[in-house]
Amino acid sequence: MYRLTSRVAVNLLTFSSLMCFLLILSAQTSEAKNSEDIRCKCICPPYKEIAGQIYNQNVSLKDCNCLHVVEPMPVEGKDVEAYCLRCECKYEERSSGTIKGTIIAYLSILGLLLLYMVYLTLLEPILKRRLFGHSQLIQSDDDVGDQQPFANAHDVLSRSRSRSNMLNKVEHAQQRWKRQVQEQRKSVFDRHVVLS
Amino acid sequence: MAEAEGISSGTPTEEMNGAGNLMDFLDEPFPDVGTYEDFHTIDWLREKSRDTDRHRKITSKSKESIWEFIKSLLDAWSGWLVMLLIGLLSGTLAGVIDLAVDWMTDLKEGVCLSALWYSHEQCCWTSNETTFADRDKCPQWQKWAELMTGYTEGAGVYVLNYFLYVMWALFFSFLAVSLVRVFAPYACGSGIPEIKTILSGFIIRGYLGKWTLLIKTVTLVLAVSSGLSLGKEGPLVHVACCCGNLFCSLFSKYSKNEGKRREVLSAAAAAGVSVAFGAPIGGVLFSLEEVSYYFPLKTLWRSFFAALVAAFTLRSINPFGNNRLVLFYVEYHTPWYMAELVPFILLGVFGGLWGTLFIRCNIAWCRRRKTTLLGKYPVLEVIVVTGITAVLAFPNPYTRRSTSELISELFNDCGALESSQLCDYINNPNMTRPVDDIPDRPAGPGVYNALWQLALALVFKIVITIFTFGMKIPSGLFIPSMAVGAIAGRIVGIAVEQMAYHHHDWIIFKNWCRPGADCVTPGLYAMVGAAACLGGVTRMTVSLVVIMFELTGGLEYIVPLMAAAVTSKWVADAFGKEGIYEAHIQLNGYPYLDQDEFTHRTLATDVMRPRRNEPPLAVLTQDSTTVEDVETLIKDTDYNGFPVVVSRESERLIGFVQRRDLILAIKNARQKQDGVVSNSVVYFTEDAPQIPASNPQPLKLRRILNLSPFTVTDHTPMETVVDIFRKLGLRQCLVTRSGRLLGIITKKDVLRHMAHMMNQDPESIMFN
Numbered sequence: 001m002y003r004l005t006s007r008v009a010v011n012l013l014t015f016s017s018l019m020c021f022l023l024i025l026s027a028q029t030s031e032a033k034n035s036e037d038i039r040c041k042c043i044c045p046p047y048k049e050i051a052g053q054i055y056n057q058n059v060s061l062k063d064c065n066c067l068h069v070v071e072p073m074p075v076e077g078k079d080v081e082a083y084c085l086r087c088e089c090k091y092e093e094r095s096s097g098t099i100k101g102t103i104i105a106y107l108s109i110l111g112l113l114l115l116y117m118v119y120l121t122l123l124e125p126i127l128k129r130r131l132f133g134h135s136q137l138i139q140s141d142d143d144v145g146d147q148q149p150f151a152n153a154h155d156v157l158s159r160s161r162s163r164s165n166m167l168n169k170v171e172h173a174q175q176r177w178k179r180q181v182q183e184q185r186k187s188v189f190d191r192h193v194v195l196s
Numbered sequence: 197m198a199e200a201e202g203i204s205s206g207t208p209t210e211e212m213n214g215a216g217n218l219m220d221f222l223d224e225p226f227p228d229v230g231t232y233e234d235f236h237t238i239d240w241l242r243e244k245s246r247d248t249d250r251h252r253k254i255t256s257k258s259k260e261s262i263w264e265f266i267k268s269l270l271d272a273w274s275g276w277l278v279m280l281l282i283g284l285l286s287g288t289l290a291g292v293i294d295l296a297v298d299w300m301t302d303l304k305e306g307v308c309l310s311a312l313w314y315s316h317e318q319c320c321w322t323s324n325e326t327t328f329a330d331r332d333k334c335p336q337w338q339k340w341a342e343l344m345t346g347y348t349e350g351a352g353v354y355v356l357n358y359f360l361y362v363m364w365a366l367f368f369s370f371l372a373v374s375l376v377r378v379f380a381p382y383a384c385g386s387g388i389p390e391i392k393t394i395l396s397g398f399i400i401r402g403y404l405g406k407w408t409l410l411i412k413t414v415t416l417v418l419a420v421s422s423g424l425s426l427g428k429e430g431p432l433v434h435v436a437c438c439c440g441n442l443f444c445s446l447f448s449k450y451s452k453n454e455g456k457r458r459e460v461l462s463a464a465a466a467a468g469v470s471v472a473f474g475a476p477i478g479g480v481l482f483s484l485e486e487v488s489y490y491f492p493l494k495t496l497w498r499s500f501f502a503a504l505v506a507a508f509t510l511r512s513i514n515p516f517g518n519n520r521l522v523l524f525y526v527e528y529h530t531p532w533y534m535a536e537l538v539p540f541i542l543l544g545v546f547g548g549l550w551g552t553l554f555i556r557c558n559i560a561w562c563r564r565r566k567t568t569l570l571g572k573y574p575v576l577e578v579i580v581v582t583g584i585t586a587v588l589a590f591p592n593p594y595t596r597r598s599t600s601e602l603i604s605e606l607f608n609d610c611g612a613l614e615s616s617q618l619c620d621y622i623n624n625p626n627m628t629r630p631v632d633d634i635p636d637r638p639a640g641p642g643v644y645n646a647l648w649q650l651a652l653a654l655v656f657k658i659v660i661t662i663f664t665f666g667m668k669i670p671s672g673l674f675i676p677s678m679a680v681g682a683i684a685g686r687i688v689g690i691a692v693e694q695m696a697y698h699h700h701d702w703i704i705f706k707n708w709c710r711p712g713a714d715c716v717t718p719g720l721y722a723m724v725g726a727a728a729c730l731g732g733v734t735r736m737t738v739s740l741v742v743i744m745f746e747l748t749g750g751l752e753y754i755v756p757l758m759a760a761a762v763t764s765k766w767v768a769d770a771f772g773k774e775g776i777y778e779a780h781i782q783l784n785g786y787p788y789l790d791q792d793e794f795t796h797r798t799l800a801t802d803v804m805r806p807r808r809n810e811p812p813l814a815v816l817t818q819d820s821t822t823v824e825d826v827e828t829l830i831k832d833t834d835y836n837g838f839p840v841v842v843s844r845e846s847e848r849l850i851g852f853v854q855r856r857d858l859i860l861a862i863k864n865a866r867q868k869q870d871g872v873v874s875n876s877v878v879y880f881t882e883d884a885p886q887i888p889a890s891n892p893q894p895l896k897l898r899r900i901l902n903l904s905p906f907t908v909t910d911h912t913p914m915e916t917v918v919d920i921f922r923k924l925g926l927r928q929c930l931v932t933r934s935g936r937l938l939g940i941i942t943k944k945d946v947l948r949h950m951a952h953m954m955n956q957d958p959e960s961i962m963f964n
Contacts, residue, residue: 039321039322043328044328045328046328051328052327052328052329053327053328054326054327054328054331056322056323056324056326088611093514094318094321094514095513095514096318098295098513098514099295099299099313099314099318100311100313102291102292102295102296103295103296103299103313104313105292106292106295106296106414106417109410109414110371110414113375113379113410113411113414114371114375117374117375117378117379120378121378177407180402181378181379181380181381181407184380184381184382184402185377185381187381188381188382188384188668189377189381189571189574189668192565192566192567192571193784193962194382194390194400194784195381195382195384195385195390195784196562196563196565196566196571196666196783196784
């Protein structure tokens, strides 16, 4: 049932990295709560001569009411109850670690993708041209969009018999991926066949 | 939709084992016998029978040893494990997207100096300098102009802020469209039309791949943050389905069977909507109503599980603080009155009209993009539309902020504590009522100001969304439609409220609205308007009402929501029967056979191929075709399959063989078996035909022959044929008369015929 082909290995790798990411994220959410991350916010509208005010305090949920949070109390005695009745207190909590971790993770992934994009679009053609000469570049650009069902199979068959080490496999996988993306790009952007 | 019947097609499972030795010396996933080509339809019956065979084999082997028994248990609960994983990953990705959008949207206006990764609200969270009048200001968060020049007021400051806002918006959208173009072109658009087609049996390779998942997540954040008039709900469904596909590939039960895989994808779509709206039940109903094609009861329970896990994961990440799931979750309990049904129904009519207008204009614009020069410059188009959106959105405070925040403000009821302009009512200074029960008050100047700003925002949003949906970046439709409806609803609500206050002696108001009572809640009108517009565009019914009431937590408002949704659907259906997703499916020519009834009185002979002036049907004979003939036939024609008959004279049908299986089998035979040459005879019978010993060795291809193809007679009405295609998920159907093969009807022919009957262009059906 679980044949260990390279495809399954790649999938397991992806899966385990995702699990690690999830665990890191969940670990951040279950850290000891930073005292800065909870607050009770009370908004009190204008009352008689007193202007409207907002009060913030780091108290827990059971202490989140007008009497504990509004300090110093601007009114005295009997007015306290009337004043507090108009105030609205809300308990809020957040996880600053999660926010920080998520934003930094997102920006790093975005940065990596941008670097890779710059490399693919600008640097790789220049490098290839210097290493292999102009003719091969034209050939690899034209090698796309073959509509016959198993034209790729012939290429794959012939190539895999000659090369077998890891670096060539990676480069071959990358070439295959680039061909797929180019096919997709032709269907979506050029021929407007899908997703128009 | 009725589940496909468990009719065995007789195709043995040895074909799976026969292909095993092909995989050994290739790294690339070699096309297997039994897999499908890109842009083709799957054979639902074959997938179902393969799954039944697999299950039967596992059950019979489980009696042999403990290890086999454990393996059978693992197989049984692998489905639940996949659902759990999908829920976890979708919830996590949705949380990441929400947090990142929150931050990047505020990045257009300013930056938090104490901690760069905080958005405006988070930055001012711990500050003590916020005042009642100015709730948003705190010294830690500064706008760009203030950071660069040190001034906070003035025309120059305004212009600088404006300029930087536009620059950031252009930067984000340029990044988004470049990433989509370079890495994953399939990541653009909403995704729901294509997922609908995939779930009905179509194959689009790479549409649910890993790169598409990554790029869609990353560029969705960029697209939403750039201020464009689009939402993230549709793309979240696509993201969730990509997660589903990703986890399917870990288990061979799902990765090798396209039918089972689609069950998982239905559940994943439910999880996607669930995290988008914080509505698990609504998500399951959305998957049932809008996205899925076959939805067996087993999928219902599993979808619910996946949606719950996803919602729970999102809640534990807590992106908006306060344990809310969606930015515009409101919870009120003010009652509504029967007389208010009139404005609610009017809002429904508005929603239906807007839906029709939007669908027609958007399809026309997308068709123009598909056929003219506009489609050649996708990057430029995105940049121009973003520029126009940003330039027009900045001056109006209601369009400057993100659409979700706008909707949240419009849904909110105005208590005594709100400081927005929309709540600038004239308060009675002697009022001592508690905050929840404020009576109707006359509107202050702020409200009138807000009203005409909202009217401008409404017109702007209506126009710009037509051009935004369908661009080559991830774009969703739910939030802009809800925004249009919410603005219209709020305007109507304020109008009714002010009429009730100033004219409380009119007959309609006298019964239910006493002066000094809280009669009208404009926030409720905004909600009803949002539901009406969303229903008008997507033609959702039950799922819309359930999503809206899960969003608001108010069971009291089911009746107004239903009234508006039903009215908008009726009004919109009067003009055109398709929702936006069906319209896009038609625009792209996907082979989607929808659930509407076919009521014309044509017969199978009218639709079948070959027609009178066409060459005769390309068939194979049971034991007189040579390998060379077969290869010529494959090369000269592009049919997806060939019927096999007893002989050309008798034309009695034996079975059907697929083109792909034929190619693979012949290629395999030429390489592996000795003695198979071009002159070898191909036979489909059980025993080899009688041939002289001097002839080359014959080739047996019985194992790829489908011995029970579906046949109808030539006088079968097309109504029945369409029903068979739809209910069983067929790809082709053979037509016989008196037992002799007459012709073939494929799904493409059926779709073309239906388009022809509805006076649409039959040539727009592109795929098989």
